[in-house]
Amino acid sequence: MKKLLTAIITAGIVALSASPVWSADADDYMTNSGGVESLRGQVEISTINKSESLKQVPRDQKLIDRNYVQQPPMIPHTTRGYQVNLNANKCLSCHSFKNAGEMGATKISVTHYETRDGMTLSDVSPRRYFCLQCHVTQADAKPLVGNTFQPVDSLR
Amino acid sequence: MLKRLKRLWVVMKSPSSASMGFILLLGFTGGIIFWGGFNTGMEATNTEEFCAGCHAPIVKEIRETIHYSNRSGVRAICSDCHVPHNWTDKIVRKVQASKELVAFAMGTISTDEKFQARRGHLADREWQRMKGNDSQECRNCHQFDFMDFSEQGARSVKQHSTALASGEKTCVDCHKGIAHQLPNMEGIEGW
Numbered sequence: 363m364k365k366l367l368t369a370i371i372t373a374g375i376v377a378l379s380a381s382p383v384w385s386a387d388a389d390d391y392m393t394n395s396g397g398v399e400s401l402r403g404q405v406e407i408s409t410i411n412k413s414e415s416l417k418q419v420p421r422d423q424k425l426i427d428r429n430y431v432q433q434p435p436m437i438p439h440t441t442r443g444y445q446v447n448l449n450a451n452k453c454l455s456c457h458s459f460k461n462a463g464e465m466g467a468t469k470i471s472v473t474h475y476e477t478r479d480g481m482t483l484s485d486v487s488p489r490r491y492f493c494l495q496c497h498v499t500q501a502d503a504k505p506l507v508g509n510t511f512q513p514v515d516s517l518r
Numbered sequence: 519m520l521k522r523l524k525r526l527w528v529v530m531k532s533p534s535s536a537s538m539g540f541i542l543l544l545g546f547t548g549g550i551i552f553w554g555g556f557n558t559g560m561e562a563t564n565t566e567e568f569c570a571g572c573h574a575p576i577v578k579e580i581r582e583t584i585h586y587s588n589r590s591g592v593r594a595i596c597s598d599c600h601v602p603h604n605w606t607d608k609i610v611r612k613v614q615a616s617k618e619l620v621a622f623a624m625g626t627i628s629t630d631e632k633f634q635a636r637r638g639h640l641a642d643r644e645w646q647r648m649k650g651n652d653s654q655e656c657r658n659c660h661q662f663d664f665m666d667f668s669e670q671g672a673r674s675v676k677q678h679s680t681a682l683a684s685g686e687k688t689c690v691d692c693h694k695g696i697a698h699q700l701p702n703m704e705g706i707e708g709w
């Protein structure tokens with residue numbers, strides 16, 4: 363009796379695990395990405411990536427060349443703790459026309475005084491007030507996707 | 519000098535002033551006890567919890583700043599920047615701070631709206647005070663003489679080796695809002 367039971371169970375296990383239908387089913391059930399490959403590669407949506415360590419922004423670096431003519435220049439230094447809000451704008455405390463000379467910083471462009479409909483104001487236009495909307499700090503990070511963009515000849 | 523000491527000793531020894539020696543001794547021990555209690559009180563009023571009692575919004579803000587969390591794990595607490603280390607200055611500031619008690623009773627900053635409205639004024643008082651003492655509180659930790667310009671960023675060196683080195687400007691002239699949200703900066707020099 364005992365022997366028979368063991369035999370049946372063993373046969374059952376072998377049959378089930380060997381069956382191609384069963385294992386395909388199981389795979390389908392386990393894979394919830396629908397077979398789509400994403401930036402993360404072929405992984406299930408429910409798996410959690412190992413988190414990358416945070417990239418450090420260098421305190422000060424060389425000016426970063428522009429890639430196209432209208433590109434907002436990138437910020438070559440850290441901006442941690444710099445307040446830009448209704449009360450204060452730390453960026454302008456160095457980059458405004460008034461302060462740039464003394465602080466040895468780059469002046470903001472005159473386009474920053476223009477309103478949407480081309481009127482030139484006496485101070486920075488509200489639409490240009492939040493500097494970090496267009497200008498960003500740069501860390502030394504590998505691009506996630508390839509890019510074949512080439513700057514125009516004059517900028518190369 | 520020696521003569522004077524001798525004369526003092528004679529006075530102290532003479533029977534009529536035996537009680538005086540005693541009084542001095544009493545005063546001395548009393549002084550020690552008082553001193554201890556006094557200093558403990560001074561210490562207790564230097565903790566962040568104490569300040570938080572009335573300045574809760576500020577204590578919350580400071581968590582995002584460099585003086586709360588940084589790579590070296592060294593912290594500056596309220597009293598490091600707002601209470602002078604030098605003993606006489608400390609007493610003066612503490613007595614001045616008693617004014618805050620009156621302001622507290624009047625509720626000058628008891629609500630967020632009231633605080634925001636008064637913030638510019640309070641910040642300005644702090645800037646004036648630090649301008650007056652050449653940012654002594656900052657210098658208790660950050661000593662100019664020991665700044666290594668080869669380790670600092672290019673922008674830091676440019677300003678520190680010129681305007682700071684020459685004494686033309688002091689720390690709070692350039693480093694406003696280093697530990698707090700700034701009030702409305704319209705019209706403030708350099709902004």
